[in-house]
Amino acid sequence: MEQSATINGIIADLAQIAADPGRYASGWKARREGRVVGILPMNFPPEIVHAAGALPVLMQEDDAAITYGRSLLHEFYCGYTRSLVDQAATGKLAGYDGLFLVDHCVALLGAVDAVRFELPEMPVYLAQFMASMDEPTTRPQVGEQIAALRQRLGELCGVSISDAAIQHSIAAYNRNRGLLRKVYDLRRRGRIALGSRQMQVLIKSSMVMDVEEHTAILTKLVALFEAYPQVPEGQVRLHLSGHFCHAPRPELLDMIESCGVTVVDDDVFTGYRYIATDVPDGPDPVEALTQWYFDRNSNVPCSTRAQKTVDWEGYLVDSLKGSGAQGVVVLIAKFCEPHMLYYPELRKALHREGIPHLVVETEHEGLALEMLKTRVEALVEGIRRPRIATAQALA
Amino acid sequence: MSVITEATKPGQARTAPNANRLVSTRAGGKLVKDYWDNLFTARDRGATVVWYNGAAINPILQAAGVEWCHGEAFGARLAAMHLEQPAQLAGEAYGYINELCSYARTTLGCALLTKQEATAKIEMDGLPGVPDKEVLASRLPPPDLFVNAYAGCSTGQQWDEVSYRVFDKELPFFKVSYPLLWGNRPDAGYLRGEEWDNASKFVASQLHGLIEFLEHQTGNRFDWEGLRESMHYIKRAAQLRIEALELCKARPTPAVFWDWVASIAPINFLPGNQALVDYFAAVKAEIEDRLRDGVSSLPNERYRLAFDGIMNWNKVGWLANKFAEHDAAVVCGRYTHNSFWHEPQLIDEDDPILGMAQHYLLCPFNHSARNLAEQVLRDCETYGIDGIVFHATRTCRSATNGQLLLAKMAQARGMQTMFFEGDVADESFYKDEVLQNRLEAMLETIDVQRGR
Numbered sequence: 001m002e003q004s005a006t007i008n009g010i011i012a013d014l015a016q017i018a019a020d021p022g023r024y025a026s027g028w029k030a031r032r033e034g035r036v037v038g039i040l041p042m043n044f045p046p047e048i049v050h051a052a053g054a055l056p057v058l059m060q061e062d063d064a065a066i067t068y069g070r071s072l073l074h075e076f077y078c079g080y081t082r083s084l085v086d087q088a089a090t091g092k093l094a095g096y097d098g099l100f101l102v103d104h105c106v107a108l109l110g111a112v113d114a115v116r117f118e119l120p121e122m123p124v125y126l127a128q129f130m131a132s133m134d135e136p137t138t139r140p141q142v143g144e145q146i147a148a149l150r151q152r153l154g155e156l157c158g159v160s161i162s163d164a165a166i167q168h169s170i171a172a173y174n175r176n177r178g179l180l181r182k183v184y185d186l187r188r189r190g191r192i193a194l195g196s197r198q199m200q201v202l203i204k205s206s207m208v209m210d211v212e213e214h215t216a217i218l219t220k221l222v223a224l225f226e227a228y229p230q231v232p233e234g235q236v237r238l239h240l241s242g243h244f245c246h247a248p249r250p251e252l253l254d255m256i257e258s259c260g261v262t263v264v265d266d267d268v269f270t271g272y273r274y275i276a277t278d279v280p281d282g283p284d285p286v287e288a289l290t291q292w293y294f295d296r297n298s299n300v301p302c303s304t305r306a307q308k309t310v311d312w313e314g315y316l317v318d319s320l321k322g323s324g325a326q327g328v329v330v331l332i333a334k335f336c337e338p339h340m341l342y343y344p345e346l347r348k349a350l351h352r353e354g355i356p357h358l359v360v361e362t363e364h365e366g367l368a369l370e371m372l373k374t375r376v377e378a379l380v381e382g383i384r385r386p387r388i389a390t391a392q393a394l395a
Numbered sequence: 396m397s398v399i400t401e402a403t404k405p406g407q408a409r410t411a412p413n414a415n416r417l418v419s420t421r422a423g424g425k426l427v428k429d430y431w432d433n434l435f436t437a438r439d440r441g442a443t444v445v446w447y448n449g450a451a452i453n454p455i456l457q458a459a460g461v462e463w464c465h466g467e468a469f470g471a472r473l474a475a476m477h478l479e480q481p482a483q484l485a486g487e488a489y490g491y492i493n494e495l496c497s498y499a500r501t502t503l504g505c506a507l508l509t510k511q512e513a514t515a516k517i518e519m520d521g522l523p524g525v526p527d528k529e530v531l532a533s534r535l536p537p538p539d540l541f542v543n544a545y546a547g548c549s550t551g552q553q554w555d556e557v558s559y560r561v562f563d564k565e566l567p568f569f570k571v572s573y574p575l576l577w578g579n580r581p582d583a584g585y586l587r588g589e590e591w592d593n594a595s596k597f598v599a600s601q602l603h604g605l606i607e608f609l610e611h612q613t614g615n616r617f618d619w620e621g622l623r624e625s626m627h628y629i630k631r632a633a634q635l636r637i638e639a640l641e642l643c644k645a646r647p648t649p650a651v652f653w654d655w656v657a658s659i660a661p662i663n664f665l666p667g668n669q670a671l672v673d674y675f676a677a678v679k680a681e682i683e684d685r686l687r688d689g690v691s692s693l694p695n696e697r698y699r700l701a702f703d704g705i706m707n708w709n710k711v712g713w714l715a716n717k718f719a720e721h722d723a724a725v726v727c728g729r730y731t732h733n734s735f736w737h738e739p740q741l742i743d744e745d746d747p748i749l750g751m752a753q754h755y756l757l758c759p760f761n762h763s764a765r766n767l768a769e770q771v772l773r774d775c776e777t778y779g780i781d782g783i784v785f786h787a788t789r790t791c792r793s794a795t796n797g798q799l800l801l802a803k804m805a806q807a808r809g810m811q812t813m814f815f816e817g818d819v820a821d822e823s824f825y826k827d828e829v830l831q832n833r834l835e836a837m838l839e840t841i842d843v844q845r846g847r
Contacts (some may be wrong), residue, residue, distance in 0.1 A: 071799060071803075106547070106548050107796075110795070125579055128575060130572040130574075131549065132552065134570065135572065136604075137604065152579075303553060308556075308568060332492075334494065335494055335792075337550040340495040341550065341553050342553070342557065343491075
């Protein structure tokens with residue numbers, strides 16, 4: 001019990017940081033006298049910011065209702081982009097020394113342009129990575145953009161970013177991702193009873209914290225997990241899929257698990273998608289970060305990239321086989337175009353494989369949890385029933 | 396003031412004069428119909444068909460000896476003819492959510508119907524009354540190749556990635572990628588700065604790659620002389636279009652935004668040839684005649700407005716008359732005036748690739764808000780605009796990016812602005828009462844402003 005309390009205490013501390021990254025960043029800034037750089041999902045390499053001696057903070061959706069941001073971005077944008085703009089409009093980005101992005105999502109670009117308009121003094125830099133992974137022109141273009149990022153971040157932080165510094169940062173982030181993957185592995189194997197809310201805290205905190213500090217905490221936590229395994233209580237094993245860029249609401253995750261469910265795996269951005277891929281070894285760190293961009297999409301395909309040779313649905317079906325998940329909850333952030341476009345391909349594959357699934361659209365302003373609960377219960381019942389029928393037949 | 400204060404419902408008789416639309420644009424309608432009718436028979440004629448989205452790469456396809464189907468253009472055509480429903484129903488049955496880009500939903504629905512027609516196997520939830528070949532939405536010839544060339548919109552690229560998958564990932568597919576004209580550097584701006592130069596060269600190099608791809612896939616040697624010839628005609632047509640647009644600085648204006656909307660299809664995807672030049676020469680001549688004869692587009696032009704956003708294809712005629720009823724001449728718009736070969740001086744007829752790449756980058760949705768303001772506010776000044784009407788296009792984030800910022804910048808210059816809700820190809824998002832009320836409010840404010 002004492003170990004369990006220790007684990008819960010560590011996760012509660014991380015949860016506070018994940019819930020208010022700005023506060024953590026201000027504290028870090030005061031302690032370290034360094035720059036704080038906001039980075040945007042989903043493909044930004046935090047290593048390059050870390051190598052400049054700055055704190056990369058992957059910008060999170062804020063819980064606050066959208067107010068002033070409404071006058072800068074239409075209501076038919078996803079909750080993440082609307083929240084980002086609202087945070088800018090309500091003075092919550094004051095502690096950030098710059099905002100950097102590499103992704104080309106049309107909604108995200110509109111939102112960041114609105115932030116730039118609202119905060120004209122804040123350095124905002126787009127190093128757009130081409131999203132078509134098949135054409136030979138993309139790889140050199142991405143390399144050039146990473147080199148440009150290196151230059152611009154060096155100017156912002158008043159340093160020259162050396163190869164050795166980037167390699168040091170790559171090693172630090174690989175270590176952190178490796179530990180988080182270890183937690184995922186324990187979870188898939190049923191060795192820890194770690195809820196989705198807690199899993200999300202581990203990932204979100206890694207997105208906003210000093211990587212070395214986070215790794216030190218995680219090392220302790222993993223040791224506790226390994227020393228004191230716990231068996232999850234839920235009966236039906238599910239996989240959470242989708243939800244790009246920002247985290248699904250913890251209360252939604254709690255509700256799903258309250259229906260007799262253990263979430264054993266996911267491919268959400270604030271989940272396995274974020275930590276699945278390490279930056280490869282190599283003498284040229286810019287080349288290594290370029291390769292990482294391509295490897296990420298090969299490892300966990302994403303419909304924001306255009307690549308003929310990988311399929312998200314194939315990855316999903318295979319990962320279910322690996323984790324033993326019996327069904328999927330597809331979480332679509334409302335107005336997320338790449339997810340809406342690709343969902344029918346996922347659906348086709350899940351139907352073909354006989355895998356039950358449920359689609360849940362999430363919104364920034366509230367969730368009809370009771371109604372959603374009925375739908376999750378129906379999914380769970382549908383999964384249980386054949387098993388009950390089989391057990392009765394065998395008896 | 397002849398504003399009608401009671402909201403007029405769609406389908407009801409109007410009580411005020413309609414827009415006096417140009418007659419010459421009807422010829423464009425015939426050219427476009429003939430184009431599609433010919434394309435529908437492509438397979439019967441043994442032609443190679445390319446499905447593409449985004450920029451006007453048709454001169455390259457023309458010189459590669461293939462026939463081309465511009466997905467968005469077909470989606471727009473269906474919506475303009477109120478024939479989009481079968482395609483949208485097919486898309487819905489396949490699993491597309493209605494908040495998804497309605498261009499994508501419509502043309503992916505066409506892809507599903509085309510595939511069903513060709514292979515009789517497609518996974519859709521019981522689609523009621525699956526259309527047969529007589530339904531326009533199901534008449535596209537199946538593709539042999541895909542090319543994506545979508546600037547300014549990530550969805551545009553992703554949608555072709557899905558089209559490729561709808562056709563079982565078996566067809567050759569080439570993608571042209573574009574940097575957004577974002578402006579990281581202080582020297583960045585419209586048609587200037589290092590970023591513009593670099594982006595132009597980057598896209599031009601991909602166009603050469605596209606030509607190699609087409610040569611490889613078709614086995615045809617690329618007809619460079621043919622490309623120069625078609626770009627010669629396109630440049631001439633574009634010049635005539637720009638000259639005609641500029642004639643509308645006149646008060647009252649001889650033609651309005653809705654006339655230019657009717658001329659989008661010809662300049663966007665019809666072959667570069669003498670017929671295209673003749674079409675825009677006729678449009679320009681009609682405008683010159685009107686100026687000479689004192690004929691205006693509206694009988695009582697009282698307000699001069701700009702229209703921002705992509706077209707609401709379901710409502711072109713309706714909107715034209717709606718604004719005419721209020722004596723409001725919509726004189727210019729981002730979609731018509733800042734797009735479609737609108738900087739013809741960039742085209743070097745002997746070596747057209749760079750100028751083509753630059754036009755593709757100049758897609759009106761591939762700009763930062765700062766860049767947009769430079770163009771739109773300049774046009775407002777050029778055309779003597781009193782206010783801007785923003786079409787908040789529900790499912791088109793690329794068209795709505797920057798709109799609220801642009802409105803603030805226009806307001807800072809003392810201009811009036813209004814927003815109305817609608818969509819590019821989904822009628823259900825249009826709310827007539829909202830437009831009516833907001834338009835009346837804006838026009839009244841302009842009157843008050845004038846009275847001060």
